[in-house]
Amino acid sequence: MVTRRILVFCLVCLLGWAWVTVAPAADDPLPSWNDGATKQSIIDFVTRVTKEGGPDYVAPPERVATIDNDGTLWVEQPMYTQSVFAIDEVKAQSNQHPEWNDQEPFKSVLAGDMKAVAAMGEKGMVEIVAATHSGMTTVAFNQTVSDWLATAKHPRFKVLYTDLVYQPMLELLAYLRANGFKTFIVSGGGVEFMRAFADKTYGVPPEQVIGSSGVTKYQMWDASPVLVKEPKVLFVDDGPGKPEGINHFIGRQPIFAFGNSDGDKEMLEWTAFCRRLCFMGLVHHTDAVREYAYDRDSSVGKLDKALDEALAKGWTVVDMKNDWKVIFPPAK
Amino acid sequence: MVTRRILVFCLVCLLGWAWVTVAPAADDPLPSWNDGATKQSIIDFVTRVTKEGGPDYVAPPERVATIDNDGTLWVEQPMYTQSVFAIDEVKAQSNQHPEWNDQEPFKSVLAGDMKAVAAMGEKGMVEIVAATHSGMTTVAFNQTVSDWLATAKHPRFKVLYTDLVYQPMLELLAYLRANGFKTFIVSGGGVEFMRAFADKTYGVPPEQVIGSSGVTKYQMWDASPVLVKEPKVLFVDDGPGKPEGINHFIGRQPIFAFGNSDGDKEMLEWTAFCRRLCFMGLVHHTDAVREYAYDRDSSVGKLDKALDEALAKGWTVVDMKNDWKVIFPPAK
Numbered sequence: 001m002v003t004r005r006i007l008v009f010c011l012v013c014l015l016g017w018a019w020v021t022v023a024p025a026a027d028d029p030l031p032s033w034n035d036g037a038t039k040q041s042i043i044d045f046v047t048r049v050t051k052e053g054g055p056d057y058v059a060p061p062e063r064v065a066t067i068d069n070d071g072t073l074w075v076e077q078p079m080y081t082q083s084v085f086a087i088d089e090v091k092a093q094s095n096q097h098p099e100w101n102d103q104e105p106f107k108s109v110l111a112g113d114m115k116a117v118a119a120m121g122e123k124g125m126v127e128i129v130a131a132t133h134s135g136m137t138t139v140a141f142n143q144t145v146s147d148w149l150a151t152a153k154h155p156r157f158k159v160l161y162t163d164l165v166y167q168p169m170l171e172l173l174a175y176l177r178a179n180g181f182k183t184f185i186v187s188g189g190g191v192e193f194m195r196a197f198a199d200k201t202y203g204v205p206p207e208q209v210i211g212s213s214g215v216t217k218y219q220m221w222d223a224s225p226v227l228v229k230e231p232k233v234l235f236v237d238d239g240p241g242k243p244e245g246i247n248h249f250i251g252r253q254p255i256f257a258f259g260n261s262d263g264d265k266e267m268l269e270w271t272a273f274c275r276r277l278c279f280m281g282l283v284h285h286t287d288a289v290r291e292y293a294y295d296r297d298s299s300v301g302k303l304d305k306a307l308d309e310a311l312a313k314g315w316t317v318v319d320m321k322n323d324w325k326v327i328f329p330p331a332k
Numbered sequence: 333m334v335t336r337r338i339l340v341f342c343l344v345c346l347l348g349w350a351w352v353t354v355a356p357a358a359d360d361p362l363p364s365w366n367d368g369a370t371k372q373s374i375i376d377f378v379t380r381v382t383k384e385g386g387p388d389y390v391a392p393p394e395r396v397a398t399i400d401n402d403g404t405l406w407v408e409q410p411m412y413t414q415s416v417f418a419i420d421e422v423k424a425q426s427n428q429h430p431e432w433n434d435q436e437p438f439k440s441v442l443a444g445d446m447k448a449v450a451a452m453g454e455k456g457m458v459e460i461v462a463a464t465h466s467g468m469t470t471v472a473f474n475q476t477v478s479d480w481l482a483t484a485k486h487p488r489f490k491v492l493y494t495d496l497v498y499q500p501m502l503e504l505l506a507y508l509r510a511n512g513f514k515t516f517i518v519s520g521g522g523v524e525f526m527r528a529f530a531d532k533t534y535g536v537p538p539e540q541v542i543g544s545s546g547v548t549k550y551q552m553w554d555a556s557p558v559l560v561k562e563p564k565v566l567f568v569d570d571g572p573g574k575p576e577g578i579n580h581f582i583g584r585q586p587i588f589a590f591g592n593s594d595g596d597k598e599m600l601e602w603t604a605f606c607r608r609l610c611f612m613g614l615v616h617h618t619d620a621v622r623e624y625a626y627d628r629d630s631s632v633g634k635l636d637k638a639l640d641e642a643l644a645k646g647w648t649v650v651d652m653k654n655d656w657k658v659i660f661p662p663a664k
Contacts, residue, residue, distance in 0.1 A: 061537055138579055182539075195583045205393055206583030207514075207539075216579055218572035218598055225602045227579050234567075234580070240550035247470055247548055247559050248566070249581060251527045251538030266550055270557045 029175040031325075032168040038323045041316045042172065045279040049255065050179050056277040058255055060180035065256035066210075066246055066267060067173070069187035069194060071301040072260045072283050073202060075154065075164040077292040080300060082193050083125055084161075085148055087117070089132035097131075106131070118299075129190070130214070134231035138192060138216060141229055145196035159331075162201050166283075167329045168318075172258075173202055181256065184208045186246060188238035188263055192229070210249045212237045242267035255279065265306040268315065280315040282306060287321040361507040363657075364500040370655045373648045374504065377611040381587065382511050388609040390587055392512035397588035398542075398578055398599060399505070401519035401526060403633040404592045404615050405534060407486065407496040409624040412632060414525050415457055416493075417480055419449070421464035429463075438463070450631075461522070462546070466563035470524060470548060473561055477528035491663075494533050498615075499661045500650075504590075505534055513588065516540045518578055520570035520595055524561070542581045544569045574599035587611065597638040600647065612647040614638060619653040 033039040048056040049063065070076040090100065090109045100106035105124035108116035117124055133141065149162055157164060173183050185194060185204050191211035198204045215232040218225065237245040243266050246254060257264070257271040260283040268280040284303065285292050295303040310317050318324070365371040380388040381395065402408040422432065422441045432438035437456035440448035449456055465473065481494055489496060505515050517526060517536050523543035530536045547564040550557065569577040575598050578586060589596070589603040592615040600612040616635065617624050627635040642649050650656070 061531075191580075191583070199393075207581065209583065213580060216576050218575045218602070225575065225598070225605055227575060243550045243557065243559060244548050248523075248545060249539065251523070251541065266557070270550070273557055 029178070030168065030171050032171055034323055034325055036323065038316055038318055042175075042279070042281070045256070045277065046175065046179050049277055058276060062252065062255065063176075063179070063181040064184065064250060064252050064254045065176050065181045065258075066184045066186040066242075066250075066254040066271070067169075067257070068259040068261075068264050068267075069185050069189055069198075069211075070260075071285065072258055072264075073165055073169050073173075073185070074161065075157075075291065076301045077285075077294065077298075078155070078300070080189070081161045082129070082189050084152065085145065085193070086125070086128045086132045087114075088148065088152065089144070090128060093132060130231040130233075133190065133193075133214060134229045137221070137226040137228055139226070141192055142196050145193055149197055162197055163331075164328060165201055166324070167326050168324045169258075169283075170202070170329065173204070176256065177203070182208065184210060184246075184250060184254075186210045186237065186242055186257075186267060188212055188236070188241075190214075191237075210237060210245050212241075238263045240266045243270040246270075257281070258283070259306070260285070261301040261303050262306045265309065268306065269309070272313065272315075280310070280313075281318065282310050282315060283318045284320060286319050287324075287327070289321075290327045291320060293321075361510070362500065362503050364503055366655055366657055368655065370648055370650055374507075374611070374613070377588070377609065378507065378511050381609055390608060394584065394587065395508075395511070395513040396516065396582060396584050396586045397508050397513045397590075398516045398518040398574075398582075398586040398603070399501075399589070400591040400593075400596050400599075401517050401521055401530075401543075402592075403617065404590055404596075405497055405501050405505075405517070406493065407489075407623065408633045409617075409626065409630075410487070410632070412521070413493045414461070414521050416484065417477065417525070418457070418460045418464045419446075420480065420484065421476070422460060425464060462563040462565075465522065465525075465546060466561045469553070469558040469560055471558070473524055474528050477525055481529055494529055495663075496660060497533055498656070499658050500656045501590075501615075502534070502661065505536070508588065509535070514540065516542060516578075516582060516586075518542045518569065518574055518589075518599060520544055520568070520573075522546075523569075542569060542577050544573075570595045572598045575602040578602075589613070590615070591638070592617070593633040593635050594638045597641065600638065601641070604645065604647075612642070612645075613650065614642050614647060615650045616652060618651050619656075619659065621653075622659045623652060625653075 030039055030042065048054060049058040051057055067073065070080050087109055090106055094100055094110055100110060105117055105120050105127055109128065149160065152161060153159060154161055154164055176183050183204055185198055187194060189211050191209055191213045194209050194211050195206040198209045199206060213234045215230045215234045216227045217230055219228050235245065242264065253274050254271045255274050255276065256279045257267050258281040259268060271278050272280055285294050287293060294301065295307060362371055380386060381390040383389055399405065402412050419441055422438055426432055426442055432442060437449055437452050437459055441460065481492065484493060485491060486493055486496055508515050515536055517530055519526060521543050523541055523545045526541050526543050527538040530541045531538060545566045547562045547566045548559040549562055551560050567577065574596065585606050586603045587606050587608065588611045589599050590613040591600060603610050604612055617626050619625060626633065627639060
């Protein structure tokens with residue numbers, strides 16, 4: 001009888017312990033983040049800058065958060081999603097460009113020789129993007145991207161690319177907005193490519209998406225005004241281009257910035273000089289099972305110098321494998 | 333006695349009539365606008381696009397209003413305010429530039445020969461702006477503009493330039509925002525010049541100010557990251573540059589646009605093709621007594637082709653003299 005009572009008691013204890021450690025607190029704003037220093041650093045920062053009358057209080061209009069896209073909000077391996085789109089567009093547009101059959105890098109794309117395309121490096125991809133992202137109106141381009149995103153699937157996960165966003169980062173975006181932050185995407189990706197899905201996928205409206213951009217020209221087509229995309233770069237929003245782009249578009253210095261690669265280094269360095277409490281974060285891809293593991297030697301999303309700087313300066317580094325309970329949102 | 337009664341009766345009638353015709357309705361959102369077709373066109377538009385379930389309803393995120401600055405929100409005569417600032421800066425910076433004493437257009441500015449400066453036209457002014465708006469950090473430039481605006485006075489009105497904003501347009505901005513519109517400034521003026529006062533003066537935050545811009549470069553100065561202004565044009569936000577700039581910064585087509593010169597023509601034309609109910613407005617400067625009267629022959633804020641188009645297409649044209657009860661806010 002005593003033994004039975006002890007057993008029941010222990011079972012109750014065990015259930016209680018399990019409930020305490022596994023079930024998220026009802027008011028946990030970041031339920032997909034494991035408890036620990038990483039999650040706590042985010043919550044501490046948001047709590048301090050929103051505490052009215054506190055020494056670190058920041059007024060809502062100045063709560064500017066700038067967050068990278070590729071590798072920070074969604075999967076960027078084995079190739080940037082926009083590069084996959086551009087390659088698919090070479091095939092889709094090839095009927096209108098017979099000259100591409102004899103002209104690199106298009107010839108290799110059409111022959112399916114992706115090793116040759118990769119060997120051409122960034123220069124080849126820039127040519128592919130310039131050719132496939134120009135000659136149409138901004139409205140037509142937006143439609144093409146939307147149509148592609150509605151059907152194209154990731155080679156490993158076999159789901160839509162917009163299903164490969166990080167659930168913990170969606171929670172972070174919502175948590176920031178619930179605390180009066182304006183959330184901006186600041187990415188090396190094309191601004192018009194991202195605007196085609198950022199509002200629906202991340203809740204970030206077009207006017208809060210900052211990215212690389214080409215020149216557009218205002219023209220009259222059939223007596224209607226249109227904006228036509230030209231194959232000419234206006235602005236590259238990567239590396240030092242990130243603080244330059246933030247200044248150009250927002251005109252304020254962020255107090256919160258998140259990235260995942262060396263292309264985010266200058267954005268984080270600039271944010272660190274915000275002259276009040278600032279938050280600098282990096283997603284470190286450490287989970288080859290659930291997503292990918294890569295950093296210093298990766299050709300996509302290389303994280304080397306920014307990781308050294310983050311470790312040296314005590315910036316928050318997300319260990320994806322250990323800090324995130326889940327990677328992707330539940331299947332729809 | 334009867335005469336006295338009639339007199340009292342008439343006096344009561346007169347007071348009643350005066351109250352009805354002069355006193356603004358308590359809920360009048362545009363009290364500085366005279367009643368009439370111009371004011372009514374604004375109120376009708378806002379009422380229709382905000383009526384839930386109505387045929388012209390527009391959801392709040394798409395209520396984008398783009399409004400010019402010089403001549404639309406504040407005085408632009410006899411010279412754009414930013415040009416006056418640039419000329420003052422030539423004098424302020426001349427100690428550091430002894431070469432300017434022998435070099436046009438600086439030589440004429442320093443000699444006070446404004447006729448010679450004017451004769452050099454836009455090219456001369458671009459050189460003056462480029463030279464005086466570069467070589468410093470964005471933070472230092474913002475401070476210089478703020479300091480100048482706190483002291484420089486308009487040659488005719490003898491008040492600060494920020495006191496020469498149009499009271500009816502301040503009411504319009506507030507009315508739009510109260511009805512869920514996001515108000516953007518879209519001006520040929522320099523974006524960083526305008527950001528120094530737009531929030532305080534118009535309630536338009538930095539991230540909603542679109543203007544012409546120079547290249548900025550991210551650099552380390554004394555181990556601190558800064559953005560340095562270079563004497564190189566990145567983007568000219570005027571004429572066709574306005575729809576291009578709106579697409580670049582906002583990524584949405586406005587449903588409401590207001591300007592005052594031919595530099596706003598393309599912005600208004602593009603807005604007119606918003607494929608739902610849209611509002612296009614022009615301020616016509618017709619009041620030489622209270623402000624200025626100018627249009628087709630003016631070298632500053634020329635309004636010629638856009639006026640023809642507005643009249644032909646039935647866009648709203650503000651007749652400043654007759655539509656506005658007051659021009660400027662009450663003196664502080």
